[in-house]
Amino acid sequence: MKLRSFRLRLGLLSVGLSGMVLFGFTLYATSVIQRVGINRIDRELRALADAQIRREHPRDHWSQLDRSLRAQLVPSGEPALLVLVTDRDGDLVFQSPAWPESLSTDRLPLPLDQAPEAWLEAPPPIRRGDGGPPPDRRPPPDMFVRGPVYETIGDRTSRWRLMTIANEIVTFTLAMNLDVVQVEIDQFWSRMLLAAPLCLLLLAVGGWVIGQTALRPINRMASTAEAMTAQRLDARISTSGSDMEFARLIQVFNQMLERLEAGFRQATRFSADAAHELKTPLAILQAQMERSLQQAEHGSQEQRTCAEQLEEVQRIKVILHKLLLLSQADAGVLPITPEPVHLADLLRDAAEDASLIAPNRSVSLSLPEEIVVHGDRALIAQAIENLLTNAINYGDPEGTITLALTAHADRALISVVNTGPPIPPAERAHIFDRFHRGDSSRSRRVDGFGLGLSLAREIARAHGGTLNLTRSDEESTQFTLILPRHPA
Incomplete structure (x- = not known):
């Protein structure tokens, strides 16, 4: 599974690469420690052998030498x-x-076979004129030496470093246990195992910090995008101080924001202008239809036609009114006249209207307490009316509608619950989209435009609240309008 966090991947990558480098360094350092240790042993063996091989010694000398060397022990207790x-x-x-x-x-290696024959010659005699003590008082001359030859021999249990050197009389071999070098290697590995987790942790933190620093321009872009609203479409990201790798990305992002702002402003202006410009022609058309309706003979076909046309004109006026409110909400200029609003009174009025519009429905109220909010009374009433209209249009024709008012902390909650078929899961993500109407809403019995819920949500947002679909199952469908309470 791919990790979704870039910073985490960068931190793990830093740890992985650094871990491999650290492991390689440890192996190399181990070989260096081993090589240096063997070289040191070779020097010690050579120094000890030189002191013994240059002279002729009696047979018991070697046992005395061995006893003197027994004091040197390896950690296992062996000589x-x-x-x-x-x-x-x-x-x-x-x-x-x-x-x-x-x-x-x-x-064992035998250096005699490798020695030149010239080494077998006797040392030159010391003449009297050479100075020094007389011959009978001089120390015996040094003997010729062949070698040394070094070799490492051993198995899994023990390894030895051997040095063989020879003179004219004996061949002398010293063997040193390599456990002394292995102890140094083990100590080095112990220190590395203790230090490695701390180093890897520091590298992981460093990778995280580097990733955070590298993502700073991306975070700025994300913050700008999150802060964008209809009132802040002019927000841009400054390229000053940005790395050249991100400068082009920021420029492209700013250009996209410019196109988005231009398109949004144009669409908002068009909706507002169209709704505003059509108000006067529709008002004139409505007046003419009303006059024709009054002049037509009662019960005639002309009167019925005028009535139908007048009804359609009124429908268009409602659509234009909602479009105008939505365009104003998009532009952030929705006209709000704040005042204390008693929500219980609005719900009682809305319940009475619903009983008149849908006499077959059972409309109930749940008003446990008086709750006051600070907002535009007409707009809040419009939002409640839209929710009730939605409940009437899409609920059970013989069902019930419940209006409930509750308070939660500093918020007021208005719930509109209707019995009827649930909203299909595929449509729930789009029910607040403008002009969205589900399959069940396409029949002529549903008198809607697909703007009621979107307008109700915009009204709630303009008041600092929201509108949510909180429930939709086989029993009922519930919408909850949330508004901030009027300060005490």
């Missing part, structure tokens, strides 16, 4: 240094008691 001495014929002269079986003498 760190072991000694093996053989003569020129390959016969064993001395071997440390703890010498492991895995270090077979057959596997």
